[in-house]
Amino acid sequence: MEKRPYEFELERINALIKERGARRVGLQLPEGLKTVAIEIAAEISTETGVDVILSGSSCYGACDVDEKLARTVDILLHFGHSENTFRKHFLSKERTCAKKEYNSFGNAFLSKKRFVLEENYQEKVVFIELRSTVDIKPVVESAVAELTGDCAGLVATVQHVHALNEAKIVLTRSGKKVIIGKSSNVTYDGQVLGCEFSSALVPCDEILFIGSGSFHPAGLARYTGKRVIAADPFTMQISIFEPETMRKKRYGVIARARDAKSFGIIVGMKSGQFNLSEALALKRKAIAKGLAAHLIAMDEITEASLLGFKVDAFVNTACPRLAEDYVHFNKPVLSVNEFEVVIGERGWEGIWP
Amino acid sequence: MEKRPYEFELERINALIKERGARRVGLQLPEGLKTVAIEIAAEISTETGVDVILSGSSCYGACDVDEKLARTVDILLHFGHSENTFRKHFLSKERTCAKKEYNSFGNAFLSKKRFVLEENYQEKVVFIELRSTVDIKPVVESAVAELTGDCAGLVATVQHVHALNEAKIVLTRSGKKVIIGKSSNVTYDGQVLGCEFSSALVPCDEILFIGSGSFHPAGLARYTGKRVIAADPFTMQISIFEPETMRKKRYGVIARARDAKSFGIIVGMKSGQFNLSEALALKRKAIAKGLAAHLIAMDEITEASLLGFKVDAFVNTACPRLAEDYVHFNKPVLSVNEFEVVIGERGWEGIWP
Numbered sequence: 056m057e058k059r060p061y062e063f064e065l066e067r068i069n070a071l072i073k074e075r076g077a078r079r080v081g082l083q084l085p086e087g088l089k090t091v092a093i094e095i096a097a098e099i100s101t102e103t104g105v106d107v108i109l110s111g112s113s114c115y116g117a118c119d120v121d122e123k124l125a126r127t128v129d130i131l132l133h134f135g136h137s138e139n140t141f142r143k144h145f146l147s148k149e150r151t152c153a154k155k156e157y158n159s160f161g162n163a164f165l166s167k168k169r170f171v172l173e174e175n176y177q178e179k180v181v182f183i184e185l186r187s188t189v190d191i192k193p194v195v196e197s198a199v200a201e202l203t204g205d206c207a208g209l210v211a212t213v214q215h216v217h218a219l220n221e222a223k224i225v226l227t228r229s230g231k232k233v234i235i236g237k238s239s240n241v242t243y244d245g246q247v248l249g250c251e252f253s254s255a256l257v258p259c260d261e262i263l264f265i266g267s268g269s270f271h272p273a274g275l276a277r278y279t280g281k282r283v284i285a286a287d288p289f290t291m292q293i294s295i296f297e298p299e300t301m302r303k304k305r306y307g308v309i310a311r312a313r314d315a316k317s318f319g320i321i322v323g324m325k326s327g328q329f330n331l332s333e334a335l336a337l338k339r340k341a342i343a344k345g346l347a348a349h350l351i352a353m354d355e356i357t358e359a360s361l362l363g364f365k366v367d368a369f370v371n372t373a374c375p376r377l378a379e380d381y382v383h384f385n386k387p388v389l390s391v392n393e394f395e396v397v398i399g400e401r402g403w404e405g406i407w408p
Numbered sequence: 409m410e411k412r413p414y415e416f417e418l419e420r421i422n423a424l425i426k427e428r429g430a431r432r433v434g435l436q437l438p439e440g441l442k443t444v445a446i447e448i449a450a451e452i453s454t455e456t457g458v459d460v461i462l463s464g465s466s467c468y469g470a471c472d473v474d475e476k477l478a479r480t481v482d483i484l485l486h487f488g489h490s491e492n493t494f495r496k497h498f499l500s501k502e503r504t505c506a507k508k509e510y511n512s513f514g515n516a517f518l519s520k521k522r523f524v525l526e527e528n529y530q531e532k533v534v535f536i537e538l539r540s541t542v543d544i545k546p547v548v549e550s551a552v553a554e555l556t557g558d559c560a561g562l563v564a565t566v567q568h569v570h571a572l573n574e575a576k577i578v579l580t581r582s583g584k585k586v587i588i589g590k591s592s593n594v595t596y597d598g599q600v601l602g603c604e605f606s607s608a609l610v611p612c613d614e615i616l617f618i619g620s621g622s623f624h625p626a627g628l629a630r631y632t633g634k635r636v637i638a639a640d641p642f643t644m645q646i647s648i649f650e651p652e653t654m655r656k657k658r659y660g661v662i663a664r665a666r667d668a669k670s671f672g673i674i675v676g677m678k679s680g681q682f683n684l685s686e687a688l689a690l691k692r693k694a695i696a697k698g699l700a701a702h703l704i705a706m707d708e709i710t711e712a713s714l715l716g717f718k719v720d721a722f723v724n725t726a727c728p729r730l731a732e733d734y735v736h737f738n739k740p741v742l743s744v745n746e747f748e749v750v751i752g753e754r755g756w757e758g759i760w761p
Contacts, residue, residue, distance in 0.1 A: 081705070089716025093670070096702050106688060108675065111706030111713050123475075123677045124705050127684065317446070322461065324476045331480065335459060349449050352434070352477050353464030354707075360464050363442025 061185040077129035083110040085135040118327025138182040198286040206232040206259035212266035216243040277301035312387035315367035317347035323373020370394040414538040430482035436463040438488040471680025490595040491535040551639040559585040559612035565619035569596040630654035665740035668720035670700035676726020723747040
């Protein structure tokens with residue numbers, strides 16, 4: 056078997072299965088890794104004799120645990136994401152604390168008032184972070200030429216955070232100043248999530264992101280307002296993300312929502328995205344302004360799932376990134392902050408930090 | 409407000425909400441009726457003062473209750489489907505009974521061993537059948553010309569079953585013999601579901617179906633092996649479904665699966681479609697034949713959700729109709745019976761009654 060680009064920690068997993076005496080084990084992999092799911096399932100099953108059940112549902116983050124599968128198995132192995140700090144807050148029983156914490160988008164993502172739908176499956180979920188086994192130094196060496204300033208904020212997805220110090224050494228040798236930011240909202244220094252970029256809030260003019268795809272760097276550019284250089288250690292590709300390009304799209308959507316008279320307030324039903332109390336508060340705000348507002352609960356927010364609902368615009372209280380970059384929606388789909396701009400409760404300048 | 413084509417029973421609903429002292433009410437409507445969801449929500453909300461939450465997820469039948477929403481609200485109104493008899497069996501606590509009952513497809517749909525994932529939300533679900541307010545006599549009069557034999561089995565979806573006797577009068581006056589079949593698996597005489605056609609098993613050469621769309625009549629033709637005349641009271645359209653056309657498609661899929669060495673056994677995670685014990689049994693059968701088999705759990709079975717899994721073919725233990733008519737899959741997706749033909753445990757002639 057050829058070397059895998061990620062460390063699946065199968066030895067640790069097999070030991071854990073045997074230790075807990077599990078009979079049924081669920082596996083949940085992010086979209087990009089579903090192609091190795093059958094192979095991993097076969098290895099675990101052969102080694103431990105358990106029945107493995109693969110999750111065939113989408114999986115976009117630690118906020119997106121397959122709850123139904125978790126309830127069906129003895130252990131659910133959730134690959135590719137680190138256990139988020141919100142979940143820790145929640146499990147530490149600070150639920151009644153009214154203090155809100157705000158994530159990068161000013162949404163109450165890390166608020167202790169946000170809660171998961173159910174608790175009884177949570178102890179079964181084991182997060183396997185999938186550390187990359189690929190050397191990041193070569194792509195960082197290539198990225199140096201694209202850095203225009205003297206100082207760069209250095210960030211990565213969880214698969215590469217363990218190698219950020221190696222990247223820092225490469226950059227320092229090239230004469231660059233590097234800052235790996237800290238944040239209490241993520242597990243590791245310099246780590247970014249799709250909805251949480253505060254470790255990129257460092258006093259540098261640009262950001263070097265280590266990871267794959269454009270989802271994270273696009274969000275980084277819009278959130279920080281800084282130029283982002285994205286370096287992919289797997290493809291060796293370097294891409295540039297300009298903040299104004301990212302932000303303009305959202306200004307356009309906000310402008311289109313200004314004439315809306317009726318809103319669909321989306322309640323995300325994925326456990327880590329559920330925030331009914333915020334959705335109810337937004338509904339009451341809309342009604343107080345003389346607008347119509349209706350709550351709509353859904354797991355997957357797609358154009359097809361919104362199509363039938365006869366409202367002028369939507370507000371998304373689920374994953375703050377859902378509507379922003381990739382999914383095309385015909386009607387405006389606003390974030391919570393953007394909705395507050397539309398109803399006159401927040402200025403344009405207050406959408407992002 | 410113009411007259412609705414269905415009876416939404418809003419007076420009964422509003423009375424029920426007040427009687428139960430509900431504060432939050434969920435509404436779940438089938439795909440075709442999502443366009444009136446906002447209007448219905450507004451009416452209920454205005455009349456009772458409750459917070460209404462609409463389900464934005466797909467809804468294909470009484471087997472497809474939005475569980476997460478049910479747990480979030482005090483009452484979940486599930487529109488357009490009748491409470492199925494399986495659910496009644498289940499609630500009558502006959503769960504330990506080992507006797508299996510087979511649905512139209514020979515699958516254990518009504519088996520008492522099939523169970524829902526959770527019980528704690530079930531008392532909250534209220535089924536509203538949505539009886540049609542449209543006169544079915546005109547379309548039945550049109551359909552007479554298409555009936556080639558002297559005797560027709562008369563069936564309808566739950567929206568029209570209350571009018572089957574009127575249809576029978578029209579047909580009898582035209583000199584036709586009509587049989588409205590009975591089945592213990594459905595609520596009403598002559599009723600058909602997408603997965604349950606046994607009330608069409610009557611000694612006639614053809615079937616007259618009253619309802620919309622081609623999902624039910626296509627299944628009726630394949631299952632009964634008889635010519636089906638579909639009469640839509642809303643559009644006044646008459647369509648003919650020939651059994652051989654419907655069956656040939658499935659023979660083709662079975663033939664393509666004969667060389668498969670590895671199978672993905674799909675476990676449906678919608679509560680009324682969940683049957684892990686059957687999926688596990690099929691996995692063991694496959695392995696005993698020297699084939700590889702992997703369990704894959706999912707809510708929505710789509711080409712995209714199967715795409716990443718590296719197996720040669722799939723077996724569907726969820727809704728038996730899912731793979732048959734409408735959804736295009738690149739790899740073969742077999743029903744349980746069809747899989748048993750492929751592994752040599754059942755003859756071709758045993759796929760349908």
